[in-house]
Amino acid sequence: MLFTDPDRARIAEAIATAESRTAGEIVVIVTSERQRYPATALSVAALLALALPLVMLLAGWSPAGLFADWGDAAAVDNVRHALETVVLLQALVFVAVLAAVYFTGLGHTLTPRGLRRDRVHRAAMTQFKARGLEQTSGRTGVLIYIDEPEHLAEVIADTAIYAKVAPDHWVATITALIDGMKAGRPADGVVAAVGLAADVLAAHFPYQANDVNELADHLIEL
Template sequence: MSLGWAAMAALLLPLGLVPLGVEPRWIAGLGDSWEAAHLASRSLSIAQAISAYAVLQAMVFIIVFLVTCIPVIRRWVTPRSVRRSRVRRAAMQQFLAHGLHTTEHRTGVLIFAALSDHQVEVIADAGIHDRVDRDIWAQAVDVLTERLRSGDAAEGFEAAIKIVGEVLALHFPPRANDINELPNRLVEL
C-alpha cells in the first residue's frame, strides 16, 4: 500500500509545480544563474528541466513512502474495505492452519483480532455457523472490539470466548464420551 501511495504522489504532486514554472535551478546542482541564449543550448535547458522534474519525483516518492510506512498513517490511508478483506483472509488462513475445520461436528470457532489493523473477525465452522444467528457472532466481535479500544485485551477475549462458549454449549451440549478435539489456547502471530 505504501508503494502505491508513493508512486501516485510522485506522479501527481510534481505536476502541480508545472504551472509554477519548474526550473532546474530549484534543485542545487542542476541549474546555475547563467543561461545561454543560443538555440543549441535549448536542448541542455530541456535536459536540465527533465532532470529537475525526475529528482522532484524521486524525492516525493521517498518522502511519501517513508511517511506511509508509519503504522498509524498506513492504517489511515488504507481503505477500510482493504483492511477488512486482508483480516478476513488472514483469519480464514489461521482457521484452516490450526485445523479448526476438522472437528467431528464441524464446530470449530476462531476469534481473530488484528491489532495493527484494528479489526476483529469471528470465524465459525459450518456445523455451528448454520445453527446460530449472525447477531451472536456480531455480539462477540463488538464485545472484543470495545475492550480492545479501552486497552483491556484479556478481558475482551474472555468476554468473547464466554459468548461463543455459551452458544456451543446450547447447540452442542457436553456428552458422556466427549473429548476436546482442539486445544483451547491463544495464539499470537
Template sequence: MAFRKIRHVGDADHRIVTAAVAAAEQHTSGEIVTIVSDMSDDYDDAALVWASVITFLALSVIAFMPDFYLGLLYGLFGGWDHDWTTSEYLALLFLFLGGKWLGSWALMQWTPLRLALTPKHIKMRRVRARAIELFRVGTESKTTGRTGVLLYLSMREHRAEIVADAAIAGKVAPEVWGDAMIALVDHVREGRPGEGMAEAVRQMGVVLAEHFPKGSENPNELPDRLIEI
C-alpha cells in the first residue's frame, strides 16, 4: 500500500513534540516513539462497495418503475416505432449500469467523500492495524527491557493509537492511556496536532514513570523526534 509524502505538521510542532518526548523520558526507562501520518489506509475497498451499492440501487429503481424508463428510452431513440429485442434491452441496461458504476467509482476517488462514507468502525480498525504494523517495524523489541511505546496519530481519521511493548503491556492496561488519547484528539480537532501529541506524551510519561522509573543506566535507544510518514 502506497502512502503520499505529505507535511502534516510544522517545524514548531516537531520541536514541541521532540522536547516533550525528551522531558518525559527523563523520569522513566520507557522509550516513547511518536509518528504522524496523513491517512492509515486508502480505503479503496469503500469506493468499490459504494459504487456497487449505487449501481444496485439504480437497477432496483429501474425494476420498480420500468414504464418510466422505457418511455425515456423510446424518447431518446426515435419514439415507439422501433421494435426493441430482448437482447437490445439487456445490452442497453448493462451499458447504463456499467456507466453508473464507473461514474460512482470515479466520484468516490475524491478522498474527503470516500472518508466520509467509510463507516467509523472500519476506520478505527484500519488505524489500529497501521499503528501495530509501524510498532512492529520500528519499536517492538527494540529496547533492552522491551519498554518501547508508540504514539501514532492518523490525521484524516482524527484517530490516535498507543501500542506498547511486552513489558509495558503487562503492567499498564489499555484504558489507562484514555486521558492521553482524549487530549490528543481534542487538540487535533482544534487544529493543534503538535500540542496534542506533546500533551499526550506528557501524560504517557507520567504513567511510564510510575511503572518504569528511570534507573542508573538508561540509554536512549529510540528516536525522540517526531516521525512523519
C-alpha cells in the first residue's frame, strides 16, 4: 500500500490549507495500477514472427528432419511441408512473444519513455474531465496526477489558470512529487507539491471571501 491512513489525513489537510490561500481548486490523484502495453506487445511479436524465416535461412535450418518421407516425397510436397512448418513456427513465436511482452515487465521496458509519458498524459486528461475539474465556476481547477509505477507526474490546469501560468511554472511541483516517490516518502512528495502549487495559484488567484469549496480535498487513489 502506497499511503497509510495518517498519510491520507496529512494530504487532505495540505489540500485544505492550500485552498485557504487561493480561489483555485486542487485535486490529487495517484494511480498504482501498472500499465500494460498491447501495441508494443503486438509490434514485437509480429516483428519476431516475420523475422523467423530469415533467421532459419541464415542458420541453415531445414524442416527436412521433421518429416519421414521428405526424401521420397515430390518437390511440391516438400515445399508444402516447409511452408506449413514455417507458418506454424511463426504462429507459436507470435503467441509466445505476445504473452511474454504483455504479461511481464517487458512491455514497459520496450516501450519508449516518450510513448509512456504520452499515455500518462492521456490518463491524466481523462481524470481531469471525469472528476469535474473543468466545471468549476472560475475555471480554476488544478489536477496533480501521479503515476507511481511509471515515476511520472502531470499537472493539468484549467483554462483560467493556463491563461496566466505558463506550463514551466509547474516544474518544481512535479519535481517535488517525483523526488518524494523515489525517496520512498510519497506522502512528503505530495504535501510538498500541493504547497508549491498553492504558491503559484495564490499569486494569480488569491482566496476570495465568498469562495466555495467545489471539489473534495481528499486524496484519490486508483
